[in-house]
Amino acid sequence: MKIRKLPLALLAASATFTAAHVNAAGFQLVEHSASGLGRSFAGEAAIADNAAVMARNPAAMSMFDTIAVSGALSYIAPDVYVRGNTGVSDIDQALTNDDVVPGAAVPAGYFIQPLSDKWAWGVGMFSNFGLSTEYPSDYAAGSLAGETKLITLNLNPNVSYRINEQFSIGAGVNAVYGTAKLLRNFGGDGSGPFPPSGTSAYLEGDGWGFGWNVGGMWEINQNHRFGISYRSKVDLDFKGEYHSDIAAGIPSSNPFPTGGQTIGGELTLNLPDIFEVSGYNRLNDAFAVHYSYVWTGWSTFQEIDATSEGIGSVLNKQEQFSDSYRVSFGGTWYLNPAWELRAGMAFDQSPSRTHKTISIPDNDRYNYGIGFTYHLSDKGNLDVGFTYIQGKEGAFEEELNESVSIPFISKGDAYIAAIQYNHSF
Structure with missing residues (x-):
């Protein structure tokens, strides 16, 4: 099967609320560091206070004059519900799931090495996209619901030049x-x-995709700098399997019926491009402000169209995402040589503004972050960050078939905690 137009949502077509699993709209992950989490990722392409900056701007590696490593672990605890909105109590209760998204851990690691006073190189391992959602097997709108998992790992070697x-x-x-x-x-x-009960569709697979990223840094002086970066689209080419318990031979069925038989195929996931511009301004010895604007090219995601060789389409679903943006603003307090405190907030625009579905009932959200750095020594420090994501409640209708639409209400909040260790040599 082959999925076009950012078909990561194919995996979400089982009535999943992907957005609440993550810290950005759609199913984008931004949990690249604990330091960034504590400031709502404001100024990430310009601050460069540890090696994790590589995930946002490779040009910032030029600011390091010794080897630097960072390792981070974030834990996301979502609080997401999808509820029926028909006005009929029994039906609405059957359509309700108050625990759509399970908790998840998101690791990340980074290494930077200066080669000279001009050149540096480094490598990062992190994730930009992911989701995990679960509905009970007896959920009333079962043909729209089930289990969804997507895990991505980005291995990202970089080089910088001053x-x-x-x-x-x-x-x-x-x-x-x-x-x-x-x-x-x-x-x-x-x-x-x-x-009745059974599997209407099952898809599973893995694969690789490749892309590129670029960045620039303008250091007016040591207290004022700006960063800009761009990360290209990546097409993930999956090899997978598909089957359905729908009796074979049923005409015009979506998903395609195989009578339980497994068929092979391929699936392509088109991840969107990301553009970011950030600033950092240290106003005095005690305080700095930082800010970011991030644009994500979600308009590539218009439909889900899964195909199998010799059969054609086995699953099709309209999603009609729009490009979206995220703005954030934060501050850092440098209390003394041992302690730094930070805070930030962000507004995250939903890409599903004109066409909401139960597969991705995404809504605008606000992020509120706090955190700190404790310097254990001249070489090592510890970052801790916390964020609360407050999602707006949204109402929409999901089309079960050509003649039946079901009204829903969805809302997703999340609590995120992260810890990170940074060391220089």
Whole structure:
């Protein structure tokens, strides 16, 4: 099967609320560091206070004069619900799931080595996209619900070059590995519009994709600098399997019926490009402000179209995402040589503004972050960050078939904690 137009949502077509699993709209992950989490990732392409800056701007590696390493672990605890909105109590109760998204850990690691006073190189391992959602096998709208998992790992080697005291540039390549699973159930009790229990669609596979990233840094002086970066689209080419318990031979069925038989195929996931511009201004010895604007090219995601060789389309779903943006603002307090405190907030625009579905009932959200750095020694320090994500509640209708639409309400909050150790040599 082959999925076009950012078909990561194929995996979400089982009535999943991907956005609440993550710290950015759609199913984008921004949990690259604990230091960034504590400031709502404001100023990430310009601050360069540890090696994790590589995930946002390769040009910032030019600011390091010794080897630097960072390792981070974030834990996301979502609080997401999807509820029926028909006005009929029994139906709404059957359509309700108050625990859509399980908790998840997101690791990241970075290494930077200066080669001379001009050149530096480094490598990062992190994730820009991911999701995990679960509905009970007997969920009433079972043909829209089930289990969804997407895990991606970006191996990102980079190089930077310092042009002069003020300007640096950097570039890298992205080797992205992904695994994906989709299970959609019939669900229900066999009455009304919901078919009896069974698997209406099952997809699973893994694969690789490749892309590139570039960045620039303008250091006006040691207290004022600006960063800009761009990360290209990545097409993940999956090899996978598909099957359905729908009896073979049923005409015009979506998903395609195989009667339980497994068929092979391929699936392509088109991840969007990301553009970021950031600033950092240290106003005095005690306080600095920082800010970011991030644009994500979600308009590549218009539909899900899974195909299998010799068969054609086995699953099709409209999503109609739009490009979205994220703005953030934060501050850092340098209390003394041992302690730094930080805070920030962000607004994250939903890409599903004109066409919401139960597969990705994404809404705008606000992020509030706090955190600190404790310097253990001249060489090592510890970062801790916390963020609360407050999502807006949204109402929409999901089309079960050509004649039946089901109204829903969804809302997703999340709590994120992260810890990180940084060391220089």
